[in-house]
Amino acid sequence: MFENLKPQPADKILALMQMYRDDPRQEKVDLGVGVYKNAEGVTPVMRAVKAAEHRLWEQQTTKAYTGLAGDPAYADAMIELILGNAVEQDKIAAVATPGGTGAVRQAFELVRMANPAARVFVSDPTWPNHVSILKYLGIETVPYRYFDAETRAVDFDGMIEDLKGAKAGDIVLLHGCCHNPTGANLNQSQWQAVVELLNQGGLIPMIDIAYQGFGDGLEEDAAGVRMVASSVPECLIAASCSKNFGIYRERTGLLMAISQQGDAQALNQKTLAFLNRQNYSFPPDHGARVVTTILTDDALRADWKAELEDVRLAMLGLRQQLADELQRLTGSDRFGFIAQHRGMFSLLGTTPELVEQMRVDHGIYMVGDSRLNIAGLNAQSVPILAKAIVDAGV
DSSP states (O other): OOGHHHHHHHHOHHHHHHHHHHHTTTTTTEEOOOOOOOTTTTOOOOOOOOHHHHHHHHHOOOOOOOTTOHHHHHHHHHHHHTTTTTSSSSEEEEEEEHHHHHHHHHHHHHHHOOOOOOOEEEEEEEOOHHHHHHHTTTOOOEEEEETTTTTTOHOOOOOOHHTTTOOOTTEEEEEEEOTTTTTTOOHHHHHHHHHHHHHHHEEEEEEEEEOOOOSOOOOHHHHHHHHTTTTSSEEEEEEOTTTTSSSSGGOOEEEEESSSSSHHHHHHHHHHHHHHHHHHOOOOOOHHHHHHHTTTTTTHHHHHHHHHHHHHHHHHHHHHHHHHHHHHHOOTTTTTHHOOOSSSSSEEOOOOOHHHHHHHHHHHETTOEEEGGGGGGGGGGGHHHHHHHHHHHH
16 A cells, blocks of 8 residues: 555755754854744743643643534634624634644635535735645635735736636635735735625635734734625635744634624534544644633733734834845845835745855755745844845845
């Protein structure tokens, strides 16, 4: 049996991480892996997370299974965080998942179950695992234009033109905020235009929101998601707590299925629970219970929001520092887009050959598509990166 297995393509980011570890240079800079790091290069445990875990350690009396959908209190807390009061609770079915990736996978499974003929339209570019999972599941994937390599902004006219080619029942995958890998986001008028197109075409949005609070703020980053969810007949939302709570290894996510039909929630909830049962049975609970503890306690929630805001502002500061340094070195504002992008990532929009040149000459490690993790920088490494970019002629 095993002799029939075929080697699978290596994960480019994991391969990049190994190359970085093997590089003996002291001034090497890791901008590949999508993990937040502070100025000391550490991914810290947030204060509120530590306090919530200590409380659980003192008070938790069992490690027995939760339900197939996870703890309902976790779903309620996350729905309130992401949607506020934009959608009535009885319209929403939700299940806990192993991280945002688990939520994405379950959403695609649900699409395949409900409409095997549906195509999924994905932004070009998008998070590579979106396409990888869709390909593995045998779901047809259609790219739509998103990033303008000249302006390093959203190619909105191209996006709308391509989405007009979607058929009723097709899925449109959208990034809720802090687009990965580009850092270029839709503004509110563009979100409204997307809603109008979705409704005119009978298209179903699926929103992946993995970075709420990393862009313009918790409420601001959710504005587009809330607009879509409250304005279309049906919607899927895959959410992650890895980044904004810093609990990457706890694998804490949520999948929501929203329907404006009054009688659809019960069937949707049972279907999501069924899919959980088939894939991993009961979802992990520790991270979910930590998140619930934080979001339902006024003091912990306030402390978490304060620390998250510090993280957001630190990334904005690094963006501005890098844009300013590049302007100083080049005498041009052509890199001003870096300060305008939001979230952990920006796409430089250069070639794999120049990315490799920066690695060889300066020890700059970024993915070949030129996605750089802003959170991998600090005040000392910004000038190193800026010089590498200029020397390579990006």
